[in-house]
Amino acid sequence: GAVVSQHPSWVICKSGTSVKIECRSLDFQATTMFWYRQFPKQSLMLMATSNEGSKATYEQGVEKDKFLINHASLTLSTLTVTSAHPEDSSFYICSQGAGEAQEQYFGPGTRLTVT
């Protein structure tokens, strides 16, 4: 399978500030990566699909101006949470598809806490 890293693994920030999360594909060139959010005891929620060299595709209800996605290279996608609020506190996970079934391989996740 594919190996995906994320940085940082956890971050605490103040309300109103912005936070950037990096997602790297370590052994695979990923034209597409996925960004998920997961609140405690809930399932994964797909936020957006990140496409290398083009604009991300956002799911309904996800504000593209608040969650900025950049996929400038085949190995790096970033998610920036702008003007963060306490309700943005969540577990953010990126993934990429690989293998015959295009099964998704996830990064370790980033736990964001906004105070």
Next chain:
Amino acid sequence: GQNIDQPTEMTATEGAIVQINCTYQTSGFNGLFWYQQHAGEAPTFLSYNVLDGLEEKGRFSSFLSRSKGYSYLLLKELQMKDSASYLCASMDSNYQLIWGAGTKLIIKP
């Protein structure tokens, strides 16, 4: 609409066998996936079924019936480390994964 149903929580005993069921309704079908997620961690891929039948992988097996929109994950010889949430996901015609809410499996000694 698209929907995935799986039990919220199950309890089993160490050394035993447990079956976690999943029913799905998606627009088109390109496969059924099972993932394991330990608390506080990201999901890890367990299995993929696109044809009817049973796929065995060590202690874990996954079954699919496309006509019934049904899958199950079978875990044998349960170990304490198997305590986790198990997520069922169906890939629709757009190759997008539709996720279930997960089944929290509690293993008791």
